[in-house]
Amino acid sequence: MDVLSLGESLSFLAARSKNEMNDFWVFGYGSLMWRPGFAHVETQKARVYGYRRALCIYSHVHRGTPARPGLVLGLDRGGSCIGMAFRVPGELHDEVIAYLRERELVTNVYIERMLPMALENGGTVQGVAYVVDRRHEQYAGALMAEEAATHVAGAVGQAGPNEDYVFNTVEHLQALGIRDHWLEQVAARLKRA
Numbered sequence: 001m002d003v004l005s006l007g008e009s010l011s012f013l014a015a016r017s018k019n020e021m022n023d024f025w026v027f028g029y030g031s032l033m034w035r036p037g038f039a040h041v042e043t044q045k046a047r048v049y050g051y052r053r054a055l056c057i058y059s060h061v062h063r064g065t066p067a068r069p070g071l072v073l074g075l076d077r078g079g080s081c082i083g084m085a086f087r088v089p090g091e092l093h094d095e096v097i098a099y100l101r102e103r104e105l106v107t108n109v110y111i112e113r114m115l116p117m118a119l120e121n122g123g124t125v126q127g128v129a130y131v132v133d134r135r136h137e138q139y140a141g142a143l144m145a146e147e148a149a150t151h152v153a154g155a156v157g158q159a160g161p162n163e164d165y166v167f168n169t170v171e172h173l174q175a176l177g178i179r180d181h182w183l184e185q186v187a188a189r190l191k192r193a
Contacts (some may be wrong), residue, residue, distance in 0.1 A: 022090025025127030026100065027117055029053045029083035030073040034172045036086055037103065038096045045120035045178070046085035051075045051131060053083070053180055055148045055166070057109055058138045062159040070155030070162030071140060071148060073169065074110070074132030078142070082178050085117050085127055097128070104130045109138045145182055149189035163190050 027048060028036060055071035064070030075081060088096050104110050110130035117127045132139055140151070155162035170187045173180055 022093075023087050024090065024093060025117060025125045026086045026088060026096070027083055027115065027127045027129040028086065029075050029081050029129075030169065032086075033084040033176060036084075038086070038088065038099050039092055040086040040088050042087035044085050044087075045082060045176075046117040046127070047080055047082050048075070048115050048117055048129065049080045051077060051081050051115070051129075052079035053081045053183065054132075055143065055152065055183070055186060056132055056140050058140050058151075059155070059157055059162070060138070061157055063157040063162040063165050064155040065157060068155055069151070070157055070165070071143075071151045072165065074139075075129060076132050076142065077134075082180075084176070085119060085125070100128065100130070107136075107138060109133055109136045145185035146189060148186045152186065153190060166190060 023041070026032070026036070026038075026040070027046060029048075030053070052075070053073055054076045056074045056076045057072050058064065058069040059072045060066045060069050062070075063072055101112070105112070109132060111133045113129050113131050114126045115129045115131075116124050117129075118124050143151070152162040152166055159165070166183070166187050167190070170180070170183055173183070
């Protein structure tokens with residue numbers, strides 16, 4: 001390799017390294033895992049500590065009504081959660097964050113946070129995640145599986161039956177090789193009902 005080619009290679013590597021440093025990560029624990037809706041260059045399983053996936057948000061529109069609210073997922077305090085981490089090119093930061101805020105912050109029941117994520121392939125990165133705001137009126141609290149199933153059973157919103165949401169989520173998690181024992185318990189109680 002001549003000097004010019006080596007110089008071009010070093011410039012390319014330096015530019016790539018700089019871009020990767022500007023890349024950022026997004027953590028998905030629900031539908032973002034299988035339907036992210038934004039461009040990304042890498043996907044890995046990841047674990048967030050101190051938060052867990054839970055049906056802890058009352059749904060008054062998509063999976064229920066104000067008179068008969070359903071439940072949807074939130075990232076609530078306690079335990080840990082395995083989800084998917086998406087590495088997004090730095091140059092798409094503003095576009096992707098705007099998309100996520102439009103998608104996740106409709107009623108402000110979620111709070112945007114930077115959380116450490118332990119990547120499946122090793123290492124820890126900081127990533128954007130949306131955690132439930134426990135002070136929000138839609139916060140249902142920490143529910144036992146039986147109690148969550150009671151709320152879900154029979155609730156229907158604009159996006160369809162709440163039961164379908166739970167079954168679909170469990171199926172997608174299992175397809176990704178992710179077990180969520182609590183959510184599986186809720187689904188099992190719904191199947192018996």
